[in-house]
Amino acid sequence: MTLALLPLLQQFVLLLAALVLFLSFVLLAQARLISAIHSFAWQGALVAAVTLTVAVAGETHHLYFSAILTLALKALLIPWMLHRLTRRLGLERHTEDLHWPTLAIMAAVVLVIFSYWLVTPMVAQGLAFTRNIIAVSLAVVLIGLLMMVVRQQAVAQVLGFMSMENGLFLAAVSATAGMPLVVELGVAFDVLVAMVLFGVFFFQIRESIDSLDVDRLNRLTETADPVGANPFATTDEVSQ
Amino acid sequence: MPDGLMLSAWLIALLQALLYVALAPLLIGWVRKVKARLQNRRGAPLLQPYADLRKLLIKETRVPHTASPLFRMAPYIVFVATWLAAATVPLVALDLPIARIADIIVLVGLLALARFFLALAGMDVGTAFGGMGASREMLISSLAEPAMLMAVFTLAMTAHSTSLESVMSHHLADGFVLRPSYLFALGALLLVALAECGRIPVDNPATHLELTMIHEAMLLEYSGRHLALMEWAAQVKLLLYGVLIANVFFPWGVGREFTPLALGLGLLAVLAKLALLGAALAIAEHVVAKMRLFRAPAFLNLALLLALLGLLSHVILEIGA
Numbered sequence A: 001m002t003l004a005l006l007p008l009l010q011q012f013v014l015l016l017a018a019l020v021l022f023l024s025f026v027l028l029a030q031a032r033l034i035s036a037i038h039s040f041a042w043q044g045a046l047v048a049a050v051t052l053t054v055a056v057a058g059e060t061h062h063l064y065f066s067a068i069l070t071l072a073l074k075a076l077l078i079p080w081m082l083h084r085l086t087r088r089l090g091l092e093r094h095t096e097d098l099h100w101p102t103l104a105i106m107a108a109v110v111l112v113i114f115s116y117w118l119v120t121p122m123v124a125q126g127l128a129f130t131r132n133i134i135a136v137s138l139a140v141v142l143i144g145l146l147m148m149v150v151r152q153q154a155v156a157q158v159l160g161f162m163s164m165e166n167g168l169f170l171a172a173v174s175a176t177a178g179m180p181l182v183v184e185l186g187v188a189f190d191v192l193v194a195m196v197l198f199g200v201f202f203f204q205i206r207e208s209i210d211s212l213d214v215d216r217l218n219r220l221t222e223t224a225d226p227v228g229a230n231p232f233a234t235t236d237e238v239s240q
Numbered sequence B: 001m002p003d004g005l006m007l008s009a010w011l012i013a014l015l016q017a018l019l020y021v022a023l024a025p026l027l028i029g030w031v032r033k034v035k036a037r038l039q040n041r042r043g044a045p046l047l048q049p050y051a052d053l054r055k056l057l058i059k060e061t062r063v064p065h066t067a068s069p070l071f072r073m074a075p076y077i078v079f080v081a082t083w084l085a086a087a088t089v090p091l092v093a094l095d096l097p098i099a100r101i102a103d104i105i106v107l108v109g110l111l112a113l114a115r116f117f118l119a120l121a122g123m124d125v126g127t128a129f130g131g132m133g134a135s136r137e138m139l140i141s142s143l144a145e146p147a148m149l150m151a152v153f154t155l156a157m158t159a160h161s162t163s164l165e166s167v168m169s170h171h172l173a174d175g176f177v178l179r180p181s182y183l184f185a186l187g188a189l190l191l192v193a194l195a196e197c198g199r200i201p202v203d204n205p206a207t208h209l210e211l212t213m214i215h216e217a218m219l220l221e222y223s224g225r226h227l228a229l230m231e232w233a234a235q236v237k238l239l240l241y242g243v244l245i246a247n248v249f250f251p252w253g254v255g256r257e258f259t260p261l262a263l264g265l266g267l268l269a270v271l272a273k274l275a276l277l278g279a280a281l282a283i284a285e286h287v288v289a290k291m292r293l294f295r296a297p298a299f300l301n302l303a304l305l306l307a308l309l310g311l312l313s314h315v316i317l318e319i320g321a
Helices: A008-029 A033-058 A062-088 A101-125 A129-150 A154-176 A181-209 A214-218 A233-239 B003-038 B048-058 B069-087 B104-124 B128-159 B164-174 B180-196 B224-249 B260-287 B293-319
Strands: none
Touching: A008 A033, A008 A101, A008 A129, A008 A154, A008 B180, A008 B293, A033 A062, A033 A154, A062 A154, A062 A181, A101 A129, A101 B293, A129 A154, A129 B293, A154 A181, A181 A214, B003 B048, B003 B069, B003 B224, B003 B260, B048 B224, B069 B104, B069 B224, B104 B128, B104 B164, B104 B224, B128 B164, B128 B180, B128 B293, B164 B224, B180 B224, B180 B293, B224 B260
């Protein structure tokens, strides 16, 4: 067993990466919006911890800065903004049950296996001790994507989008020991702006359809007509 | 191994098996005591479960008219199967000959045998509660068993063996290693243990409320020594899961050789670990509410997911490392 030969700090990085993956699953299956935001905050904190530990273990000092940036942005600021948004939208007690929770989880497990299979040739190259994390981060990206597909609630979809960004950041840290600082600042700023824009969009969506359930955006009229009675329903079906 | 040493090894294995039966009521007494203290009650004395068992053993045993011979046989089969399962888990010493006979899959099989007869006995008399309890027990266990096997396979993949003993000695030889797969397997096994031992989020051991009971519903028709054996078997099962979790994930302190000192230290270590685990169980039961029966599948799905993630993280993060 080669894991036992790694120093304790590097084992700790792998452990944290595994926990990031677990939190992706929690995010995917979490029915309560507020709890999902909290799990997202924890995921951000864990990504920051991975960055910090890689910085300590690999002696790459510029990663300290990105760890602090990640912690401030992903674990504190964005969750706080989402929290405030859900409160202003009156969604604190909102729960959204997935239609097939077990199926969604199993799909996520398949995605993990798929990303492992995809990354195997890269791992064989043998870059650094963090190379095994690439598969995990790719899986986090794909599970974020899956979350945007299976969730109907706009805020939950934004959480999926943000956790995709977590996965990309994890990949950057584990594959190349961090991006250049300029790129990192740019991405952080982008995410922040995206968050502000999403906030504006939430209010727009709710104003026009009285709900944040994006499935209702498919409807062309306000009344909930059965399919067929609505003259636009057929074109609606075709457009899907 | 020379004959003399072999004989003493078998003797220690036998003593260890007896120790399981002797210690099981103590663990349940300890859990109840901690729980009572948390609820600001003084609680029953630590040795109360022994007194309860003694009382049941000397009481007259009544059997319903409609019962078949299976009803009389079931308590003995359940007790012996659970006891045998417990005997395969190293309690105070490693390198016992019993490990060469039985591995983890045998342990799961013996527990399944006990559960099968428990459910049959529940249905045998034909009361509504017995059948309901048996059907619920089977629902829970059919979901808990795959999760338990997955968790066990995660451990087995690290040690390249399904024998509990080699898993433990592998872990001891490696020293302190942070394994993501062990963390997930630990989570999965904790959830499975809660479900299998009928503890609070899944079943409430302290109540006979007909809407919620699972394990107690199957024992309603039993009395006297039959009931004593059934309850004792449940206590041994709790101890078994406790020792499994304590000794597989934290094997430090277990005796490596058959000297009185090593064995005594092993016993002390396992008692300390079990006391901690029992207190943790009591605290968990104190803060968590019992959930509806129909939420139990979601609870056990989480256990299965944890075990699956354990397997995956072993393959992804640990093998390539």
